[in-house]
Amino acid sequence: MGYFPFFVELEGKEGLIVGGGRIAAHKIEKIKPFGAKLTVVAPYLAEDIKTDPILDCKERPFLDADVDGKCFVIAATDDEKLNAHISALCQGKNILVNVVDDQEKCGFIFPSLVKEGKFCAGISTEGASPMTAAYFRSRLAAALPEKTEEILDGLLAFREPVKQEIPDGRVRAAVLKEAALFCLDKGRPLTKEEMQERLRAAAGKQEKKKTGSVALVGAGCGAYDAITVKGLNTLRRAEVLIYDDLIDERLLSNVSESCEQIYVGKRSGRHSFRQEEINDLLVQKAREGKRVVRLKGGDPFVFGRGSEEMIALRKAKIPVTEISGTTSAIVAPAGAGIPVTHRGLARSFHVITGHIAGTEDGLPEDIENLAALHGTLVFLMGIGNLAAIADKLIAAGKSGGTPAAVVRQNTDGSTQAVRGNLHNIVQKAKEAGTETPAVIVIGETAGLQLFDEQ
Template sequence: MAEHPAYPVGLRLTGRRVVVLGGGQVAQRRLPALVAAGADVLLVSPSATASVEAMADAGELTWERRRYADGDLTGAWYALIATSDTEANAAASAEGERRRVWCVRADDADEATAWTPASGHSAGVTVAVLTTDARDRDPRHTAAIRDAVVEGLRDGTLVAPHQRTRATGVALVGGGPGDPDLITVRGRRLLAEADVVIADRLGPRDLLAELPPHVEVIDAAKIPYGRFMAQEAINNALIEHAKQGKAVVRLKGGDPFVFGRGMEEAQALAEAGIPCTVVPGISSSVSVPGAAGIPVTHRGVAHEFTVVSGHVAPDDERSLVDWASLAKLTGTLVILMGVDKIGRIAETLVAHGRSPDTPVALVQEGTTAAQRRVDATLATVAETVVAEGVRPPAVIVVGAVVGVGPHGTV
């Protein structure tokens, strides 16, 4: 048997009995995929990990809390043998041979009748890798090949032509806080499939360099107090290109619906009858403080955090923020788009009861190579911003968590 390679095949297990012997780490890794495949899973094991037990409690599988017994593979289509008892594994494997049940042996691949490939998924495709050399069955090697293929499909560096009609429309993609590695897998895949990309200045700009030459990139940068593309013009551009049958990606910084005006664009597309897909992104409100070593919540320090926009001052009639109530909270306050208004914001918070000694951190260009952190207090933040030349984009964190770090300064 060792002279011949394994024959690759995809099992359709929906509604079919699969027996798993052993509830340890191997079962914990393999069970989610079996459940996702719709298998009728019977787990036979006197004990199980907490995660496996939670799956049983949730009704995702049937768990019989006992050791393996002859006859357990009756009616099974497939079996995973992963107990710590070598003799029981051998007996179950022999039963599988008698009953013609394909069996994976976690303890002895040479005695198994089936092997589990290193598998991954991307864009409706399952990638499964098996070694063809029985003498060199290194799981790290097959996993590395799988990862390379899946990553290539996800980031668009590995493109396979297909005849399927591609759905047109617009995808509102949250690009994350700036580091191109922090965009979601789905967002990166949609970028790779785009014909037109309308990008914000705060989106992950490095990703634009990876786009094929035929992709049209439209700059929708909204530079503070400089050139900008009006929201109506952005909406019209999205609609115009989508109506031409093109796949359009609106690449935005952070998350489309966190001060990103994403809903305005979604509403405009809906009115025009254009299909719209929303791809959430990692919001800078939590990711940028985290990248600077600041947790927005911390046990015994802050049990809540509030995210507000600081693009208009507290005394501006357009402001919708209840700054007086925010000043009374004991948790963390995260302010976006507030660098030039932070002086008046700090004064308002202090006037309504927040201590002037409250720590403040400003994190500029968070998650990028240009990231820097400047610390102050509510009493000093206005002059610190000027002295240190802090410029947007910057996330401002107000609260005791600013003093919490790896060494527990709070």
């Protein structure tokens, strides 16, 4: 089956409902807000149907001629043979038909609807699970602002003066988008003063070339819902999205269809873009007047090179902001039931890069100092150097029996952990087939498992 969610103009169109009971009444109530001219035919009609002034009611048996001239027909009787006959009749005449509780005989199906004024959304599972459609309908309805109808009426009224006063199509689209986002954030329509102010500001932008902006946004660690509300709202406003490898791609569905998406992912041993190229790309897109979002896994300022990008943007005089995300240094161990601090075991934790460019062995130069610390050591990007890290810590005096864990946080929210100590963690990780990206945790808290891995 290939159901496509067309939105069809029903205002003034002729429709027929065959059936006069509870199910027919339910279908009528769904269609009434869309302005169709409805005829209802059945030997018996419920009282609420008969007394509805907008319905053309015919309390008699169905006749084949009843479908003539109709845009759509709904068979809602308890007679399966009659419903099948109506379906065949309509399909022979190329009339859209819906047969209640018999999807095989339908030319169209009813979605689970959310309608608030001009806002209308239909959700369907193609009959697989009406409960699932109803669940998402409820969530969507709950997410709508209380004044959705007023907001949309106001935005419609705003479109005409924007169209008349702003000839530049790109500026016009940006003004309308910003107005919509403002209204949704505030939960109210624009005032007349706010409309005028936005028109004046837009006129100024046409005369003076606009410089764009960049937001460095941390996607958080793990599944797509780890991003902050502020980060998600910023993502939805993006005109250009430049994103990394270590994010859940479900996040990409939150950007608009017109947003330009550029992948610049990097993993150990597989670089697609050099950092300098990414910096130049951010500057270039911002100078095009675009609202750019640089989406990074984890937190931009925790080994995310976000500070380097911010320095390059500030040097180029590009407005730039940073929106923090949850870092894998805390989230990944926590997903395995490992706290990075615990009273009596670790009063500090230290986040260290497990791979340093320019050193002979790629390891931190102060590993002896790290070995002497009593807190938790968390190494990021160090899985390739796990053996060298363990050996050097032991050589620097840290006990081989010190608890150690290698934790991988997946984008589906699950966590995989390998537990051991400095003596055996390398072998255990190898046997488990642990792959990058993974976090190395060393210290007494690595011996804890406060709950099962998520």
